[in-house]
Amino acid sequence: MESHPDQGALFRIDLPLAEVNQADITGPSTDKAEVGAIIGLVEGQNEYRILVVEDQPENQLLLAKLMESVGFSCKVAGNGAEGIALFQTWQPHFIWMDRQMPIMDGLEATKRIRELPGGREVVIVAVTASAFLEQRSELLEAGMNDFVRKPYRFNEIYDCLAKHLGVRYVYEGAPEQTPPIAPLTPDMLAGLPASAREELKNALESLEPERIANAIVLATAQDPQLRKTLAYLADNFDYPAILKALPS
The missing domain is CATH 1.10.10 (Arc Repressor Mutant, subunit A)
Known part of the structure; x- marks a missing residue:
């Protein structure tokens, strides 16, 4: 440090850094946060139906809004029994299934849905407040494809949908994406x-x-x-x- 009255101070520091190899230099970041929030779905994709099976009204509202705000069709059930009934009449492509609910919990509802026509094809993802990862095996054995933990994080919810359905999103501030065209014959x-x-x-x-x-x-x-x-x-x-x- 060098310091002089009425002139200020100069600080120097030496860091023991090694020279980087060219192979270790990553390319430009593709972090979604850099292009802004998800604002919709890329055109030309399937119109996916999403079922939310959740007994807490605030969680129902949050998940439903997250689905509808980007363009998914969404319906809500208050317990596992209602979820089974909606599955049979509406045939959703994806189900957010709460782990603990009155009347019928998510594990039992998932087991029963898997036995119904079309039940093997639907994606079922558990939502749970538990912090114990050892419960993962219990959820998967019941027939669930994956799980996310509460409180919900928007990016985890949307990433989970992309992982299992292959959906593509439009991001705020990103260049407009041209929908795919059919090959000319x-x-x-x-x-x-x-x-x-x-x-x-x-x-x-x-x-x-x-x-x-x-x-x-x-x-x-x-x-x-x-x-x-x-x-x-x-x-x-x-x-x-x-x-x-x-x-x-």
Whole structure:
């Protein structure tokens, strides 16, 4: 340390650091927190139904809001028996199952659901206030796929859904994601009028973007999905893919 009256102080410190190897340097972080909160689901995915089986009203409300706020369909049951009834009538894809509930607990409800038609396919994840990880084997033996502990952490809830359902999310501040398009096949263009196919072919061979865009609009007036597919390929200058799919 060096210090001088009316001038301030200078502090120095030596750290015993080793030089890093290039192989140890990680790439840019992909932490979800950097792009903001989850605000929805990427378009083009299945419409998943989520059932919340929970006896505490505040937990029911929290989980239901977390599901609905990003676009899942959600229903709530107050105990295991109600959960079984809703499973049979609504056929959810995923169930949040509380461990301890009156009338019928989550373990018994899970065992019974697994014996019902479609019960082997549904994902069931336990929610428990227990801090004892040794209960994991008890939950899995009852037929549950996984578990999360209370109090709920938003990222754990959404990560669990992504893990078991494969859902993809839209994050606040992230670039807009283009929904996947169906591969273009000759069958998709075979139903177009011959004049429309001919104009589309001539437009593509002219390499004039405006003429190509007009030809796509005219050819797909009755088929918005085909228009999206053709427009996507044209915008990415993949003209050969369209020409290859055009019937001779």
